[in-house]
Amino acid sequence: xxxxxxxxFDDKKIKDFINKESNPFLKKSRNNFLKKLGEKKFNIKEEYxxxxxxxxxxxxxxxxxxxxxxxxxxxxxxxxxHIINDxxxxxxxxxxxxxxxxxxNIPSKISFKNFDELDKKEKSLLHNHFGENDDSDDDIFSALxxxxxxxxxxxxxxxxxxxxxxxxxxxxxxxxxxxFSSQLRKFIFMEKNSKLSICEFDYSLISNNFNSNVTEIxxxxxxxxxxxxxxxxxxxxxxxNSTNIKQKKNSISNxxxxxxxGDIIRNNLNISLxxxxxYCNMYGIYALNNKSHVDNHTSxxxxxKNSISNxxxxxIMNGHSNGVxxxxxxxxKEAQKTNAFQSNNNIILSDDAKINTKPxxxxxxxxxxxxxxxxxxxxxxxxxxxxxxxxxxxxxxxSILINAFFDEIIQKINxxxxxxxxxxxxxxxxxxxxxxx
Amino acid sequence: MSEESKIIKExxxxxxxxxxxxxxxxxxxxxxxxxxxxxxxxKKKNEPSWLLKWRLEAFKTFKKMDEPNWxxxxxxxxDYQKIKYYSAPKQKKSPxxxxxxxxxxxxxxxxxGISLNEQKKLTGVAVDAVIDSVSIxxxxxxxxxxxxxxxxxxxxxxxxHPKLVKKYLGTVVPRNDNYFAxxxxxxxxxxxxxxxxxxxxxxxxxxxxxxxxxxNTGQFERTLIIAEDSSYxxxxxxxxxxxxxxxxxxxxxxxxxxxxxxxxxxxxxxxWYPGDENGKGGIYNFVTKRGICxxxxxxxxxxxxxxxxxxxxxxxxxxxxxxxxxxxxxSVAVTNNYQQAxxxxxxxxxxxxxxxxxxxxxxxxxxxxxxxxxQVKIMKRAKNSxxxxxxxxxxxxxxxxxxxxxxxxxxNKSSLVEHEATxxxxxEDQIFYCLQRGIDEENAIALIVNGYAKEVLKQLPMEFSVExxxxxxxxxxxxxx
Numbered sequence: 036x037x038x039x040x041x042x043x044f045d046d047k048k049i050k051d052f053i054n055k056e057s058n059p060f061l062k063k064s065r066n067n068f069l070k071k072l073g074e075k076k077f078n079i080k081e082e083y084x085x086x087x088x089x090x091x092x093x094x095x096x097x098x099x100x101x102x103x104x105x106x107x108x109x110x111x112x113x114x115x116x117h118i119i120n121d122x123x124x125x126x127x128x129x130x131x132x133x134x135x136x137x138x139x140n141i142p143s144k145i146s147f148k149n150f151d152e153l154d155k156k157e158k159s160l161l162h163n164h165f166g167e168n169d170d171s172d173d174d175i176f177s178a179l180x181x182x183x184x185x186x187x188x189x190x191x192x193x194x195x196x197x198x199x200x201x202x203x204x205x206x207x208x209x210x211x212x213x214x215f216s217s218q219l220r221k222f223i224f225m226e227k228n229s230k231l232s233i234c235e236f237d238y239s240l241i242s243n244n245f246n247s248n249v250t251e252i253x254x255x256x257x258x259x260x261x262x263x264x265x266x267x268x269x270x271x272x273x274x275x276n277s278t279n280i281k282q283k284k285n286s287i288s289n290x291x292x293x294x295x296x297g298d299i300i301r302n303n304l305n306i307s308l309x310x311x312x313x314y315c316n317m318y319g320i321y322a323l324n325n326k327s328h329v330d331n332h333t334s335x336x337x338x339x340k341n342s343i344s345n346x347x348x349x350x351i352m353n354g355h356s357n358g359v360x361x362x363x364x365x366x367x368k369e370a371q372k373t374n375a376f377q378s379n380n381n382i383i384l385s386d387d388a389k390i391n392t393k394p395x396x397x398x399x400x401x402x403x404x405x406x407x408x409x410x411x412x413x414x415x416x417x418x419x420x421x422x423x424x425x426x427x428x429x430x431x432x433x434s435i436l437i438n439a440f441f442d443e444i445i446q447k448i449n450x451x452x453x454x455x456x457x458x459x460x461x462x463x464x465x466x467x468x469x470x471x472x
Numbered sequence: 473m474s475e476e477s478k479i480i481k482e483x484x485x486x487x488x489x490x491x492x493x494x495x496x497x498x499x500x501x502x503x504x505x506x507x508x509x510x511x512x513x514x515k516k517k518n519e520p521s522w523l524l525k526w527r528l529e530a531f532k533t534f535k536k537m538d539e540p541n542w543x544x545x546x547x548x549x550x551d552y553q554k555i556k557y558y559s560a561p562k563q564k565k566s567p568x569x570x571x572x573x574x575x576x577x578x579x580x581x582x583x584x585g586i587s588l589n590e591q592k593k594l595t596g597v598a599v600d601a602v603i604d605s606v607s608i609x610x611x612x613x614x615x616x617x618x619x620x621x622x623x624x625x626x627x628x629x630x631x632x633h634p635k636l637v638k639k640y641l642g643t644v645v646p647r648n649d650n651y652f653a654x655x656x657x658x659x660x661x662x663x664x665x666x667x668x669x670x671x672x673x674x675x676x677x678x679x680x681x682x683x684x685x686x687x688n689t690g691q692f693e694r695t696l697i698i699a700e701d702s703s704y705x706x707x708x709x710x711x712x713x714x715x716x717x718x719x720x721x722x723x724x725x726x727x728x729x730x731x732x733x734x735x736x737x738x739x740x741x742x743x744w745y746p747g748d749e750n751g752k753g754g755i756y757n758f759v760t761k762r763g764i765c766x767x768x769x770x771x772x773x774x775x776x777x778x779x780x781x782x783x784x785x786x787x788x789x790x791x792x793x794x795x796x797x798x799x800x801x802x803s804v805a806v807t808n809n810y811q812q813a814x815x816x817x818x819x820x821x822x823x824x825x826x827x828x829x830x831x832x833x834x835x836x837x838x839x840x841x842x843x844x845x846x847q848v849k850i851m852k853r854a855k856n857s858x859x860x861x862x863x864x865x866x867x868x869x870x871x872x873x874x875x876x877x878x879x880x881x882x883x884n885k886s887s888l889v890e891h892e893a894t895x896x897x898x899x900e901d902q903i904f905y906c907l908q909r910g911i912d913e914e915n916a917i918a919l920i921v922n923g924y925a926k927e928v929l930k931q932l933p934m935e936f937s938v939e940x941x942x943x944x945x946x947x948x949x950x951x952x953x
Contacts, residue, residue, distance in 0.1 A: 368870055368871075381882070388885065392879075393879050397875045399872070399873040400867075401869055410889065412887075413885050
């Protein structure tokens with residue numbers, strides 16, 4: 036047994052698991068993460084100030100490492116019900132990280148594989164960059180994921196390759212409560228001048244699932260990535276996500292994080308702009324009710340000059356839900372002429388809902404324009420009255436106002452299929468808000 | 473050397489104005505802290521036994537606590553056993569009136585520009601002057617007592633008004649509140665005590681002036697302000713210290729209690745010795761300031777101009793317990809050379825319809841680090857509460873840093889909280905505009921910085937406002953590239 040923070044692990048089980056790893060590089064990498072887990076003093080108190088760890092995870096992890104070999108028909112049915120029937124998208128289905136080929140349609144020109152299927156070139160790419168760009172130094176769950184990830188997803192977009200359709204990734208998790216096997220590790224590498232749109236949905240097939248999903252993304256010069264993450268899991272899952280993006284010269288990233296449902300969701304989004312003229316947009320929507328707890332921790336690190344970052348998160352809390360937003364902006368000494376903006380707006384609909392926000396700026400360069408703004412309030416009674424006085428009933432008025440609140444962000448979605456999906460989820464959400472009134 | 477760097481050099485070599493010290497005969501405690509030292513202090517001050525017991529309890533808690541390390545500050549660990557916890561200028565006997573005060577002490581304060589001579593005083597400001605560990609003199613006492621206002625040194629209050637002290641001491645900042653508050657509770661030596669009775673509007677500004685004189689001494693003063701129903705008081709605090717190579721510790725506690733409809737305005741111009749241009753020496757300023765708006769419609773307003781200290785750790789806060797109570801915080805924090813400041817405010821909304829406002833302006837130059845750290849917490853029962861926070865930072869040069877750590881926690885649906893922050897530098901176009909109109913660069917910067925900080929400075933009482941503006945221009949002269 037060993038301890039890290041407030042978590043206790045059975046190290047024999049973990050070591051057995053690591054020893055099963057056939058790839059010597061990955062075995063070494065897992066051991067490195069294990070070392071980190073044992074040695075690092077993670078600042079759980081501050082980083083998880085508002086997210087109750089003890090409630091979500093039993094102190095002692097009951098580890099299960101086997102992945103279902105065959106898919107039962109009920110599982111299959113459930114999976115099929117979530118698949119998007121649209122020929123204008125490429126679709127990938129994973130079950131605890133393993134790509135299910137019979138449900139996926141992805142052309143061979145796109146390198147989208149599990150780690151154990153890589154060819155020689157892909158392997159060397161993975162080995163050169165894997166594990167260098169995540170937040171495992173600061174976050175205990177990222178380090179844990181580094182040791183225990185069950186399946187790896189590898190995405191490689193070649194030089195000048197422009198992917199014409201969005202790739203929809205549906206991740207299904209099957210593991211039971213406190214069984215820590217739904218651990219996904221993703222690695223996305225985009226070469227010069229490439230372009231990709233990727234949209235990820237997470238579903239747990241069993242209630243009270245605990246899953247984690249750590250992604251490393253490297254954007255080479257002039258590449259462009261749209262990354263959507265949609266969390267609308269009705270099965271009370273606890274989910275830890277960490278997306279880490281490293282951007283080189285003139286690259287663009289647009290990330291969207293949508294959280295609608297789940298027991299406890301933690302989203303880390305770390306972007307480091309290591310070169311000049313990078314541009315990143317971070318958008319987020321969280322619309323919660325019941326006892327959902329969503330914790331968005333974002334950080335953008337301006338390391339070199341002339342980069343722009345723009346962040347906008349909006350949320351509505353109803354029922355007993357709790358929203359957490361922590362946005363960090365770092366502007367290093369060399370990063371002159373940086374423009375960094377951050378904004379977080381919240382609406383609380385019920386007296387039992389809560390919001391904790393901490394917009395944080397740390398700036399060491401002087402010739403910069405940085406600002407952040409943060410508001411918490413409620414729907415404008417006057418606006419509701421105005422609409423009512425024009426013959427619109429109260430429910431309709433409320434739904435107009437909520438839609439208007441989120442519209443600013445929804446407008447930024449450049450993939451119609453995602454936009455439609457979000458609007459669809461949002462309208463059911465608004466309906467549930469109206470019913471709870 | 474370019475004009476610019478010349479100005480910078482000139483500025484950074486500018487010496488601290490109040491850096492001299494005077495040799496008085498002093499009565500001192502041996503170095504270190506233990507139960508005996510606390511008993512020594514208590515005995516020196518002829519304190520009642522309950523207070524000694526209170527101190528010892530605090531020391532017990534202090535020993536169990538760890539120094540906080542969450543602040544964005546870096547400084548060598550303080551050895552609490554190497555500090556003198558008591559130092560008092562020797563006076564022949566305790567002064568009955570101002571005439572009996574040692575002329576050397578009066579001279580010291582005159583040199584600081586603080587007149588203890590009542591007759592010559594132009595403005596109506598009552599002063600309580602504290603050197604090292606003891607209060608030297610309090611002016612205008614008689615005039616104030618006619619109205620029932622008690623304004624005296626803390627030790628005098630313990631003797632003359634023990635009931636009041638016992639009732640309120642530690643109610644706003646408990647002994648176990650934090651590390652430095654516990655230390656202060658154990659070894660506090662003097663400070664000011666102020667009591668405004670029901671319905672009285674204090675006719676003059678009350679002021680305390682703190683001066684550290686002796687070497688290796690820590691200053692641990694404690695201020696307690698009690699404003700009864702419907703009363704009003706405006707309170708000022710100023711401080712300086714001699715230039716010394718070693719760091720000195722200042723750990724004060726200020727408690728404010730505001731009853732129904734009462735209003736307390738607390739202004740500070742903090743100008744402790746900030747250390748030299750290489751970051752050597754300077755005061756460690758670890759201060760706990762908190763006020764409670766206990767009654768309905770009460771109001772507490774903090775205004776601070778922070779220009780001194782090597783390290784500042786200070787979060788003046790308001791607990792808004794009463795319905796319709798109001799808390800305000802206005803701050804200008806300037807750091808230069810190797811100064812570090814981690815300062816801000818806490819607003820805890822408990823009462824319904826309570827309102828708070830935070831305006832914080834940080835200015836960093838040289839190699840300094842300037843952080844705003846604040847919390848706005850709206851409790852569930854604080855219906856219809858309102859907060860507005862604004863914290864702006866101005867960076868002069870690219871070797872300094874500006875940081876913002878606001879915590880915002882809202883737990884009900886009817887409250888409205890807004891927070892905004894910006895970071896920028898002085899615009900070249902702004903300076904150009906001034907130059908074009910015949911204002912030289914230095915004055916242009918002073919003009920722009922004063923304009924930037926005006927929202928806060930205008931909150932200060934007149935006398936302080938002038939001093940603060942002078943201090944600002946002086947501290948930042950020529951530090952823009």
